[in-house]
Amino acid sequence: MTNDLLLRNVRPMGTAALDLLIREGRIVVLEPGLQAPGIAEEDGRGLLALPGFVEAHTHLDKSLWGMGWRRHQAGPRLIDKIETERRLKKEWDIDPARQSARQLVQSLRMGTTAIRTHVDVDDAVRLAGMEGVLLTRDGYADVMDMEIVVFPQSGLMIRPGVAALMEEAMRMGGDIVGGLDPCGIDRDPKGHLDVVFGLAEAFGKPVDIHLHEPGQLGAFSLELIIERTRALGMQGQVTVSHAFCLGDPDPALVKPLLEAIAELDIAIATTAPASRPVPSAQILRQMGIRLCAGSDGIRDTWGPYGNADMLERAMLLGLRNNFRRDEDVELALDICTRGGAEVMALQDYGLQPGCWADLVLVDAETVAEAVAARPSRALVVKHGRVVVRDGAALIEAP
Amino acid sequence: MTNDLLLRNVRPMGTAALDLLIREGRIVVLEPGLQAPGIAEEDGRGLLALPGFVEAHTHLDKSLWGMGWRRHQAGPRLIDKIETERRLKKEWDIDPARQSARQLVQSLRMGTTAIRTHVDVDDAVRLAGMEGVLLTRDGYADVMDMEIVVFPQSGLMIRPGVAALMEEAMRMGGDIVGGLDPCGIDRDPKGHLDVVFGLAEAFGKPVDIHLHEPGQLGAFSLELIIERTRALGMQGQVTVSHAFCLGDPDPALVKPLLEAIAELDIAIATTAPASRPVPSAQILRQMGIRLCAGSDGIRDTWGPYGNADMLERAMLLGLRNNFRRDEDVELALDICTRGGAEVMALQDYGLQPGCWADLVLVDAETVAEAVAARPSRALVVKHGRVVVRDGAALIEAP
Structure with missing residues (x-):
């Protein structure tokens, strides 16, 4: 697993939609219309992106x-x-x-x-x-x-x-x-x-x-x-x-x-x-x-x-x-x-370039709506790896 | 619409499972193993039943x-x-x-x-x-x-x-x-x-x-x-x-x-x-x-x-x-x-015989679990009529 990912069409903290390129578990660049041949892609469907x-x-x-x-x-x-x-x-x-x-x-x-x-x-x-x-x-x-x-x-x-x-x-x-x-x-x-x-x-x-x-x-x-x-x-x-x-x-x-x-x-x-x-x-x-x-x-x-x-x-x-x-x-x-x-003194936390790609996608217009409505988690990414999809964990519990 | 319904296999307030016969919008009888030929049936799947x-x-x-x-x-x-x-x-x-x-x-x-x-x-x-x-x-x-x-x-x-x-x-x-x-x-x-x-x-x-x-x-x-x-x-x-x-x-x-x-x-x-x-x-x-x-x-x-x-x-x-x-x-x-x-001085409210059949089914063992977990509403019944199924309203909003 490379923990490389191109996450398309997300809105970090409610900004305009952009793409987010993750390499080796870290956010490298946030821009609209990114190209990254050979890297796995996820369609963020314009969802709100929040830090983990x-x-x-x-x-x-x-x-x-x-x-x-x-x-x-x-x-x-x-x-x-x-x-x-x-x-x-x-x-x-x-x-x-x-x-x-x-x-x-x-x-x-x-x-x-x-x-x-x-x-x-x-x-x-x-x-x-x-x-x-x-x-x-x-x-x-x-x-x-x-x-x-x-x-x-x-x-x-x-x-x-x-x-x-x-x-x-x-x-x-x-x-x-x-x-x-x-x-x-x-x-x-x-x-x-x-x-x-x-x-x-x-x-x-x-x-x-x-x-x-x-x-x-x-x-x-x-x-x-x-x-x-x-x-x-x-x-x-x-x-x-x-x-x-x-x-x-x-x-x-x-x-x-x-x-x-x-x-x-x-x-x-x-x-x-x-x-x-x-x-x-x-x-x-x-x-x-x-x-x-x-x-x-x-x-x-x-x-x-x-x-x-x-x-x-x-x-x-x-x-x-x-x-x-x-x-x-x-x-x-x-x-x-x-x-x-x-x-917790977490290093490189956030949604900026250089940060670990720990993030959550939810269907909400704004941060305040996410808190008020608490929608199910469409996608959770940890260090660039998709660990939750459509509210279901991809990691097993005992 | 007759508002007659045989609701099978539900647990009112967490009791043992039983069937609930509704006629003309009211609960008539609660008992296990009821028979009511010709009346529409719903399978309550052993879910917890709460009053509306x-x-x-x-x-x-x-x-x-x-x-x-x-x-x-x-x-x-x-x-x-x-x-x-x-x-x-x-x-x-x-x-x-x-x-x-x-x-x-x-x-x-x-x-x-x-x-x-x-x-x-x-x-x-x-x-x-x-x-x-x-x-x-x-x-x-x-x-x-x-x-x-x-x-x-x-x-x-x-x-x-x-x-x-x-x-x-x-x-x-x-x-x-x-x-x-x-x-x-x-x-x-x-x-x-x-x-x-x-x-x-x-x-x-x-x-x-x-x-x-x-x-x-x-x-x-x-x-x-x-x-x-x-x-x-x-x-x-x-x-x-x-x-x-x-x-x-x-x-x-x-x-x-x-x-x-x-x-x-x-x-x-x-x-x-x-x-x-x-x-x-x-x-x-x-x-x-x-x-x-x-x-x-x-x-x-x-x-x-x-x-x-x-x-x-x-x-x-x-x-x-x-x-x-x-x-x-x-x-x-x-x-x-x-x-x-x-x-509100609602008349005939509750889950007893004679009461209006206003009730909610949720997937929870007990009343306390229903409050703590707030599961989606599997079925909502108003005066004997199913108005919500699997969390979705069957009644339209503008």
Whole structure:
């Protein structure tokens, strides 16, 4: 397979129709009326071309995708969901290799070409999640860029042995050190963050911390994260996921945090939940803070929702931020594409010459219509290779 | 057309498979292995059967559905959207008859079999919206139940002549007297509500008031609505749409309002917006308050979103209310079906013998899966007649 392709008659981001020549997986030139004898051609039928979507926060290792419907039974608190999941992972045989591959192919089918996934490391599954997701990363390496966050889902200080397991997971191939609610779940913010940032320093890797803590509590944890980022010179190397405390209505609480986040180039990942306070996408963009988006868990024991569609995530971002004007809806999709690429530090991402040919064709006049209508994916191309046609993946899932 | 049908092998609300005999548009019997010689048969293939969805709050007269993509340009305030819409209705020729028929057929395609629509009556369009939507109601009467709310979208006290136009619209066939933000838009809550309730009394018709006003202001307007409902003996005859003030975090503000609403059987209509405070679906249900849901405007000058899918609305309700357990997701769909039927006072609604045969078949194991996955509608039946097959409407739109 050469990954050469002449994609005719497409409209990148809604521009006039042109042809797109791909060689060795990269976009070489975009012009109308290109000739490229001997190269495979695809007729883009005047469809809208978007860059491959970036799923920047999900949990591939524990989706129930393809396992039939399972009743959701977890209680209302975060800890209820953690405990329920620990039990059901065993009872239901939620195999991380199989399930991560299934969700990955569903993501691909919806036009996602890069994924940052958090993988549970705890005293129950130990390294089984890592082993499974690493198999999937290797098996699908030519169709999906993937970053693995080593994630202490059940807690780190409250679960003896998890720190050592995380260290081992980083050695196995983890890309990023994860963390979780240093106060709310782990009950020892200093201890938790010392381990997380200690591992990051030891391995020379970035950090991505789930921070659900709201209001003043979240602000306190965020301050501790900010202090460590500054002290360790980790500018541009830290992501805070969710960061509900940044959606607090009190500007006296939020503004100094945002200023420090901008100064230290800390990135924010959001799922744009409708039921929680969230950081304002508009304000973050205005302050130059990197913002990416993700589906979070997809049909797992935590909840029933999710289909891995980042066009739908852009719509949910738009609804959550009350984006109505076309330029704002375009920003929502930008967060789900370029925003994710910036956070994952994907090289040569976009629809310009020199970029990797990761792109999605949909039947829509404009970017805003694509978000509002979420049409099925007519074609998905990864590194120049057609991986989805007419909404169907050409890559097999287990 | 006899509207007789033997629908074989379906699972109402996820029960075991059975057959469903429909005569003269009504469900007669539900049993496995039915015989009905001479009656047309449909094979339900074991699909999940749901009652027809109820779109209980929308604006049929001004959707841009099928008019190509139009850039959304309105400013951030409610009054910006009102003024922009007044201008674009003329500039873009948003024909109420054509557009209401288009949205109606899209709703049908998604499984909706009853609609309550608000229709603009103002000093610019005057009665053109009413005339158009009445044509659509008549033209599609055998496939869609429709209630028309006479709606002073641009204000009533601030626009001379609108009260008289509303009276005329009620004479033309309006079912319900509408209202809008008595303080925030109309600047004269007593004047506004006196006209609205005066028309309701004169015509012996119910009331449905858009109330976007938040916090204390909304609570004040709601108190005025409550006082008039009690004084006029209009128990069970009043709907308040949106009611964002009931999503205020202060229970001292919300609780007495909810108690009065429950006592007077006032109904609440919600669109479950992610960016606004909303009444808690859980608490309203616990208090026995009727709650219905709607799409609000669908691809109109107010905003780009919407596809008339009440399964998606149930998902958005679920996300907004943080419903994760299956029984809660079932409640979300119940609001989009039975909840709407209660507010519209639809007679003989449901999947029991004696009910009108308004139903939807989808490929899902359970009700919760239908909401999470939103599969295309395999079959939609209205009064025993198949109106949608394999996701395609058998009824034409202009």
